[in-house]
Amino acid sequence: MKKYIIVIAVILALSCNDSKKENFENAKVAKKELRPFFDSDEIDHYFVNYTLDSIIISGGESKKSKKEKEFEDLFMGYFPDSIPKNDFEEILLSHNYKKFNLTIKQQKEIENVFSEKDSLQMSAYACVPVYRDIFIFKKKEKTIGIAKICFKCGRFQIIGSKIDTQYFGLFDELEELHNIVRPNEKKP
Numbered sequence: 001m002k003k004y005i006i007v008i009a010v011i012l013a014l015s016c017n018d019s020k021k022e023n024f025e026n027a028k029v030a031k032k033e034l035r036p037f038f039d040s041d042e043i044d045h046y047f048v049n050y051t052l053d054s055i056i057i058s059g060g061e062s063k064k065s066k067k068e069k070e071f072e073d074l075f076m077g078y079f080p081d082s083i084p085k086n087d088f089e090e091i092l093l094s095h096n097y098k099k100f101n102l103t104i105k106q107q108k109e110i111e112n113v114f115s116e117k118d119s120l121q122m123s124a125y126a127c128v129p130v131y132r133d134i135f136i137f138k139k140k141e142k143t144i145g146i147a148k149i150c151f152k153c154g155r156f157q158i159i160g161s162k163i164d165t166q167y168f169g170l171f172d173e174l175e176e177l178h179n180i181v182r183p184n185e186k187k188p
Contacts, residue, residue: 034116037161037168038145040137043107044089045181046097050075052130071095075131083143083160092134106180110135113177114147114158117167127153133181151178 064072073079074095080088089099102110114135129150137145137160145160154174158165178185 035163036111037114037116037147037158037163037165038111038137038139040111040139040144042138042141043102043110044136044138045100045102045110046089046092046134046136047100047181048075048095048097048132050096050130050132052076052128067094076129078157080146080159083146088136088143088146097134100181102181109180110177113173113180114168116163117170117173127155129153129155129157131157149174149177 070079070091074091084091093099114137127150129148130152131148131150133149133151135147135149136143137147143160145158147159148157150156151174154169154171156169156174158168
């Protein structure tokens, strides 16, 4: 009888160890692969060196030109709210945004920043957004996505991603992105 109890105890002990190992392996598999927000083959970065104070246009809404309204919506608002049919880069250049050439390495690093995350984003904004940095994601020279970033307060607008972007924007991600595009400048 003692033999049977010992054999059963050994079998139970071994099966418990195997189940722990199996649970651990399942936990590894359960962690999802982090995909980039955009399936792009090129990323362009545009920057304008304005501050909020320098662009405040005097006068009421009725006195602003169409171009001034467009710039305010681009710089502080939600324009565009979808991928523009017209050439978005021409719009940026007409408002004095400058294109900065990114190396292949910088583009890969930016793609890593703009990817799914397993973290929770806590939204707490400290200012009116000033979208001085705009990233255009392209596939075969066609714009497939746009990301507007305010490094000062941590706000962003991402357009065109088929992946949920709600967890983007952690301060360490934004700091990493800032260091990629302006490594010699102190973050605001």
